[in-house]
Amino acid sequence: MKAVVYVTLKKGISDPQGNAVKEALDSLGYREVNKVRIGKIIELELEDMDKEEAEIKIKEMCEKLLANTVMEKYSFEILEG
Amino acid sequence: MKAVVYVTLKKGISDPQGNAVKEALDSLGYREVNKVRIGKIIELELEDMDKEEAEIKIKEMCEKLLANTVMEKYSFEILEG
């Protein structure tokens, strides 16, 4: 089974990378972009297991390793199949 | 309106960062993870516009700047509202 984890900076934490991309889009003429935030997407390929079990495990992995909850928040989706 | 762009490495391109995370999960005891791939998620806040127009613009931004199609592929979603 597969899962996708999204890790993004918490609100209020500055995102220099996002700001730089926003400026770059601006100077390319995309004035309609007001804000850019950049995060990570982590695709996991897992042994098949119970969905609930998977949820618990992935949450653990996020808390322990995939995100630093001091400044990042995470969410995930489990794609069966 | 908002849009989310996902940029990931093309198949076949090695992903040392993903491998390192896989190793780390392994050593934390998460043996059920077979593979990890890491990509970027780029959240855009946009002026409201026609959905089709937005699609064209965002595709352009991806091709020009947000992804390097030599090694990356991209997809995006437009979230109205």
Added chain:
Amino acid sequence: MKFGVVVFPGSNCDIDCYKVLSNVLKKDVDYVWHDTENIEKYDVIILPGGFSYGDYLRCGAIARFSKIMDSVVKHANKGKLVIGICNGFQILTEVGLLPGALIRNNNLKFICKTVPIRVENNTTPFTLNCEKGQVINIPIAHGEGNYFIDEEGLAQLEKNNQIVFRYCSEEGLIDEKSNPNGSVKNIAGICNKAGNVLGMMPHPERASELLLGNEDGLILFKSIIDYLERGHFE
């Protein structure tokens, strides 16, 4: 003979290139600000190392849209010389003057150390004073110097003799062990088909004074100078 060293916001090695050309080699060299459009007076354009625009998103991705880059592309298309070192190499691939891409080092770490590289092609204006197969020691300092190109592209590079430098052992062997960053086929530097645009990850400007430990890098700058003075190959 006039050299132009481009300064992007975030360029760091601009001053290092400038110092070699002006202090060590006594040549005429200017800093050229990234929004300059007219660069006709320069024979050689150097895109220096550093972290242009913070290297955010991807190295060189934002710099390639600087005003000056259109002129650099034109300059290159006229057959004039362009050399991109480190971040400059990354910018050249992003703007499409050179094929391939530079991705994260395979050990995921920034690497700063002096490594041997082998001259694979000594028929470019940048290497004409070198012997083919000559090993020179040049510092690298990058986090994303892992050269990637697909198989088809690689075949083209090989066919057209575009691989200029490869990482090697002290004896000149090309092997896995002497590949610091995971680059395809140990590639450290390539040129375009015409041979007038060079991109390389190692920093020759850091190996141009004995006081700093090594002057192996001077051979590149001297090759360029000889080439320009003669106006052609011997």
Added chain:
Amino acid sequence: MNNKPWESVGLTREEYDKILEILGREPNNLELNMYGVMWSEHCSYKNSRALFKHFPTSNERVLQGPGENAGIIDIGDNKAIAMKIESHNHPSAVEPYQGAATGVGGIIRDIFAMGARPIALLNSLRFGEIEDDAHMRYLFSGVVSGIGGYGNCIGIPTVGGEVYFNKCYKGNPLVNAMCIGVIEHDKIHRGTAAGVGNLVMYVGASTGRDGIGGASFASVELTEETAVKKSAVQVGDPFMEKLLLEACLELLDTDYVVGIQDLGAAGLTSACSEMASRGNSGMVIDVSLVPRREEGMLPVEVMISESQERMLLVIKKGAEEKVKKIFDKWGLHSAVIGKVTDDGMLTIMENGKIVGRVPAKSLADEAPKYYREYEKPEYIDKKRALSIDKLKEVNDLNEVLFKMISSTNLCSREWVYNQYDYQVRTNTVITPGSDAAVIRIDETNKAIAATTDCNSRYCYLNPRRGARIAVAEAARNIVVTGGKPLAITDGLNFGNPEKPDRFWQFRESILGISEACRKFNIPVVSGNVSFYNETPENAIYPTPIIGMIGLIDDLDKVMTMEFKEEGDIIVLLGS
């Protein structure tokens, strides 16, 4: 307001009474918070200042001693060196990469705020044992990449430092960063606000809610609870800092600037009050003019935010357009946010309405000063009772040798410094891996040697002697490169000063440094104190890190450590 308002900002009842006395009234919430951050240990040095008088801080070469953003020492040829060390221990314990990175960013700003161009970085790191501790390895590798990430990107070579592992640092890693800059005598700038009507200008990154409470975060013990005080962790932007650095140096070459200071701990509160205090002036600023990145920020949030990569300038009236043009060229925001007054008050307005008003000096200079009690810790005599004769004689010296050179504390540091760009700007004559780094000074035939040193086990067993040894070791490292020791900046890392045994360690260390410095005639020109490096389980060993620089008058005289030629004579010097 609750009935113990001082508690919410980490002050004591007595300190609060002192504020009442100064103001002759109750402070409002904004004012109280400003006192809270400025009178925190981190900003006021209230527990340590009293001891600084022991340091020798001047000699014929000192152009600027302690008390400014950085110390400055003359090297002749109209050139001088600015230097300072700073800790970022607690942030690095919660977010190693960003904690270390922003530590480097902060110390670089201290250097260019003086008008100096930063030319080299060093660092001194301490962690718990890493062999069987994945978390410790994560902290260690995160800190190293963070230091590299910032220094490499901004293009300042990281030329030296030290790393040691000991279980006493398990809950409290130490991350001290040092920066060295070069400056011409007539270009020295100070953080001062003078000239009534001159303008206060804000430049660099916009202000957010991140980093609120950083100064107080650094002034408490690290517990589970404080570790989640996440607002003190920020993301560094070395690219922004590079622009800020280049723009500020370009600006400081003009004569538009009266004073300049970085916005570090306690943010605008500290910069405004310190600049006004040093200039014996006052200042009025309007928080609504401060560029922000979040909506709905309260005046108090703007005033104490520690958002990174920002500077405060006082410029001559009428120069604002020209100053703005320089920042525009570098793509940076700048904004006039207030002006200098002569009333000695720091006046805060919001949209033209006064929201806070206190004497500037009371924030910057009149924090209470404590003479803490001290008492020799019990462990000292016990540990010293060890008798050498009782140690077992080793049989296999080879085995011991291999064991030693493969231990984490003695093995090669290449893994660390190969992640630092130590060559950028092509002036590094001696690269890491030697006793001290040597950096050539452009436009001269001179070079600077630099090192950081401290053996905290010695300091644990005998803080006074350990501190002397640290100074002597640093001096030896300088001398063997051909350098003459010039000055030190000290990074004092200790436990909770309110505990008499910890304070004893602190006091002894200061006395030890002072004694050695006097002996060698090496002045202390700047430094930093980091207390509360302890967890409920234990405190760190006393760790007074000595950052020292030396002068090599003639580039031809630089000496390297390796044996040169077969047949050369080997001499052992000293006892």
